[in-house]
Amino acid sequence: MKNPDAIVIGAGVVGACCALSLTNAGLKVLIIDRGPVASGTTGAGEGNILVSDKGPGAELTLAIRSRDLWFDINTDIGGGFELEAKGGVVVSRSAKGISDLKKLSALQKENGVEVIELDGAGLRKIEPYLSESVEYGVLYPGDAQCQPMLAAAQIIRAVKKRGGSFIQGENVIAINSNAGSLIGITTDKNNYSCPIVINATGTWAGEIAKLAGSHLPIMPRRGFILVTAPAPKIVHHKVYDADYVANVASSDADLQSSAVVEGTASGTILIGASRERVGFKADLDISILRQLARQAISLFPVLSSIGLLRAYRGFRPYAPDHLPVIGEDANISGLWHAAGHEGAGIGLSPATGELITAQITNQSTFIDPTPFSPKRFQGSEYVAV
Amino acid sequence: MHNVVIVGGGPAGLSAALTAAVAGAPVLLLDSNPRLGGQYWRTPADNFGDQNENHFDLATGLKLINSVKAQSNIQVLSGAQIWSASHKDGVSTLRVIYQGSEKIINTGNLILATGAYDRSLPFPGWDIPGVMTPGGVQSLIKGHGVVAGKRVVVAGSGPFLLPVAAGLVKSGADVVELLEANKSWRWASSILVLLENLSKIKILENLSKIKEGFYYIEAISKGKVRARFGQAVVGAYAGENGELESVDIAKIDRNFKIKKVRNIKCDVAAIGWGFTADTSLAGALGCKQVVAKDESVVVLIDSKQQTSITGVFAAGEITGIGGSELSMIEGEIAGKSAAKFVGCAVDISRSDLIIRAKKQRFAAALIKAYPIKSGWRSWLDEQTVLCRCEEVDLADLKDSIVELGATDSRTAKLLTRCGMGLCQGRICGRFVVDLVADQLNISPTDIDRIAAVSRPIITPIPLGVLAAGE
Amino acid sequence: MSQFDIQFTFNGETISAISGQSVGAALLAAKQRTLRKTRFNQKGRGVFCGIGVCFDCLVVIDGASNQRACITEVISGMKVQTQVGTNA
Numbered sequence: 001m002k003n004p005d006a007i008v009i010g011a012g013v014v015g016a017c018c019a020l021s022l023t024n025a026g027l028k029v030l031i032i033d034r035g036p037v038a039s040g041t042t043g044a045g046e047g048n049i050l051v052s053d054k055g056p057g058a059e060l061t062l063a064i065r066s067r068d069l070w071f072d073i074n075t076d077i078g079g080g081f082e083l084e085a086k087g088g089v090v091v092s093r094s095a096k097g098i099s100d101l102k103k104l105s106a107l108q109k110e111n112g113v114e115v116i117e118l119d120g121a122g123l124r125k126i127e128p129y130l131s132e133s134v135e136y137g138v139l140y141p142g143d144a145q146c147q148p149m150l151a152a153a154q155i156i157r158a159v160k161k162r163g164g165s166f167i168q169g170e171n172v173i174a175i176n177s178n179a180g181s182l183i184g185i186t187t188d189k190n191n192y193s194c195p196i197v198i199n200a201t202g203t204w205a206g207e208i209a210k211l212a213g214s215h216l217p218i219m220p221r222r223g224f225i226l227v228t229a230p231a232p233k234i235v236h237h238k239v240y241d242a243d244y245v246a247n248v249a250s251s252d253a254d255l256q257s258s259a260v261v262e263g264t265a266s267g268t269i270l271i272g273a274s275r276e277r278v279g280f281k282a283d284l285d286i287s288i289l290r291q292l293a294r295q296a297i298s299l300f301p302v303l304s305s306i307g308l309l310r311a312y313r314g315f316r317p318y319a320p321d322h323l324p325v326i327g328e329d330a331n332i333s334g335l336w337h338a339a340g341h342e343g344a345g346i347g348l349s350p351a352t353g354e355l356i357t358a359q360i361t362n363q364s365t366f367i368d369p370t371p372f373s374p375k376r377f378q379g380s381e382y383v384a385v
Numbered sequence: 386m387h388n389v390v391i392v393g394g395g396p397a398g399l400s401a402a403l404t405a406a407v408a409g410a411p412v413l414l415l416d417s418n419p420r421l422g423g424q425y426w427r428t429p430a431d432n433f434g435d436q437n438e439n440h441f442d443l444a445t446g447l448k449l450i451n452s453v454k455a456q457s458n459i460q461v462l463s464g465a466q467i468w469s470a471s472h473k474d475g476v477s478t479l480r481v482i483y484q485g486s487e488k489i490i491n492t493g494n495l496i497l498a499t500g501a502y503d504r505s506l507p508f509p510g511w512d513i514p515g516v517m518t519p520g521g522v523q524s525l526i527k528g529h530g531v532v533a534g535k536r537v538v539v540a541g542s543g544p545f546l547l548p549v550a551a552g553l554v555k556s557g558a559d560v561v562e563l564l565e566a567n568k569s570w571r572w573a574s575s576i577l578v579l580l581e582n583l584s585k586i587k588i589l590e591n592l593s594k595i596k597e598g599f600y601y602i603e604a605i606s607k608g609k610v611r612a613r614f615g616q617a618v619v620g621a622y623a624g625e626n627g628e629l630e631s632v633d634i635a636k637i638d639r640n641f642k643i644k645k646v647r648n649i650k651c652d653v654a655a656i657g658w659g660f661t662a663d664t665s666l667a668g669a670l671g672c673k674q675v676v677a678k679d680e681s682v683v684v685l686i687d688s689k690q691q692t693s694i695t696g697v698f699a700a701g702e703i704t705g706i707g708g709s710e711l712s713m714i715e716g717e718i719a720g721k722s723a724a725k726f727v728g729c730a731v732d733i734s735r736s737d738l739i740i741r742a743k744k745q746r747f748a749a750a751l752i753k754a755y756p757i758k759s760g761w762r763s764w765l766d767e768q769t770v771l772c773r774c775e776e777v778d779l780a781d782l783k784d785s786i787v788e789l790g791a792t793d794s795r796t797a798k799l800l801t802r803c804g805m806g807l808c809q810g811r812i813c814g815r816f817v818v819d820l821v822a823d824q825l826n827i828s829p830t831d832i833d834r835i836a837a838v839s840r841p842i843i844t845p846i847p848l849g850v851l852a853a854g855e
Numbered sequence: 856m857s858q859f860d861i862q863f864t865f866n867g868e869t870i871s872a873i874s875g876q877s878v879g880a881a882l883l884a885a886k887q888r889t890l891r892k893t894r895f896n897q898k899g900r901g902v903f904c905g906i907g908v909c910f911d912c913l914v915v916i917d918g919a920s921n922q923r924a925c926i927t928e929v930i931s932g933m934k935v936q937t938q939v940g941t942n943a
Binding site: 417419424429430431432433502503505512513514515516517518520521522523524525528529530531533623626627628663773774775776806807808811812845 | 873874875876877879880881883884888889890893894895896898899900901902903904905906907908909910911913921925928
């Protein structure tokens, strides 16, 4: 594509949503990725679209908006990515956990999230196989799920139908600017002139930012997911232990894990969730798989006889202040970053796209974008792990 | 205590076990089946009585099995399934499901002999109950005393079709068609290679193959079965009960493209196209794999049968599809190498190497004699199921490439679920690589082929067993 | 020739088998070829590879889904059912 209006680097779910948003605003968008669609973290995602795991703040506002936008996108592009408003159930079994969950859900309710408290009987009415040891939980009807690879692929397909294009197999090696204004990028195969570039490279966004002389301290936070054999319908919602919220918010590099269990449209059951900062270590850590299995069985004892079929790992893009990076580069105008969503990339990408597009096209934004601005890292020293 | 762990109780594993043990190295032999013998020497439970009728050379197998059982320094664990394995700092860790719970086996000295299974190619209707593999039909006869049906069509390519047809005839089935996709002169060419390899000293050994051939031919002619060449099953149809009722048989050209079709009634179609090695365990350990001349992925080994990992050896079909006799000599050599590795005074002999070379030449000749040509792709229609487990058809696969932008097998797989079901791509993985490359107008790369056989979780493990392990 | 010495049920119907046989073999001998219906398209499937590799011959045995009939040995009194999707 000659002379695109905007280039999006990264064909994951965030890049796809940015591209769609910009395309729908009338821009001609070129997506570039060094690999195929969803070859980064998106391809290892569970498909979480959650409003339940965030306390009040900018990220929750983004999440609520984004969740609704997913359903708009579904209608807009004609579906095809298993979007399901399945609802989430957060449970806790410790006195402290229950008390924290009560407080959190009350705050979330004040901020526009629908919450329904349930006791043991109420829980087992909607999740019959949930362990008898669980006596308190909160249902979040707003939580949803999709198939992330299909989502990215279907969105990119729509972008292409609407005049955009997608080039894969090109590595960006330079970001070119003139007097603080972006003029284009260079890949290992081509030169592109373009006034607007969006860095949607997720876990690798720091490397791209470096090409522009900017500092984005985004680091990999490894996670594993267990996939069972196609199983009878055992889990009806996304069910997770309230510890999950604390894990997400933790800055500990050591292994954090808590039970997250849900079924999928294809019949498999997905089990997470683990978090650790081990760089890009690619091996399958069996001890972590065991722990995830134990935690899942603790919530759903019948899972004991269900077979583990495969496991995969991904590297969440983690920013040390636990907020995604969405906004214009500190040094180069025209260069925008949309990355660092940690484990919420899928859930937050439509609103990310909307926020970026609004700023690029000088429209009003639905939320004050300042907390997400990459400028917050200017002059700071984060040590990458 | 054992010094050598061997995985696989077929011809290669058994030979390796006996050789290593006799050389002085205590052996632990793991096999996933209830009885030793692998596929080749599959036998039923003891109460079924004498089985020699059903095999050409079961006597050889039984002798080897009994020797292994009688060898005091061989411990056998039958019904042992390895679900995961890794190698680090000279130690291989095998995580085994055995009698319902997990066993961890660590060893510095390992022989992999995990064998092979029938290679399948898709065609319209191949998922109808009644369409099976030749190995499946044979396993039912040899292992369970059951004939899969009454009117059987045996088809595909390769010398394996002969013993399967013979076994069916001996069991009373009516083999209505025996179809070899390649031309008859290929059979002759493989006999020529065989004759070329006759040596004055080991003449009886080599005659075994000719004897074997005649054994099958005799059985088949007794059953009045006519072998037809240059023909293949290209379609299958179900009756009202949803089960196999008839097949389309096509005269095909040398590229396997359809020339003329006829339909015949049958209730079983046993169709196979050679074999696919099961290298899942080798891959999980990190052994280097390469693509062989028949495009199967095999484990790379040196002249001592050692893989790219020191102390990990491999023998049999996983080093290259080559039949039972090659498997046995490879097993013997691997057994010696492994025994030597732990300090036993044993050496690979010159005659070992000569025998192996001879069997390898024969195996190579067979592969050359029975090529699988790309024309099979033209037998498919849009609704032909490719991934049986996840019901992904050709239209779905094409869509993932044309509409959703997949440009490699892995992405196509992740977008369609092709290869992500229970069998983890064992049946479809190999041909999906070809179909994806076809669609993209490129040649499949070795990387693609090797990636398609990657299975870090080798067999499903119940979550409860996983949770209970250390 | 061995004698039928074991009985089990398939969808409630009594099937005879010889000890040592697999469920798949015994069902085939009793002319029961359709063992399951697939999850998405409800297509009938039966024994395909016969050696435990393809996972097509899935049946529900004593309430447990995803059991490979071809490698599961018959036990007296076993309750085998057609697997429809992922359940009995």
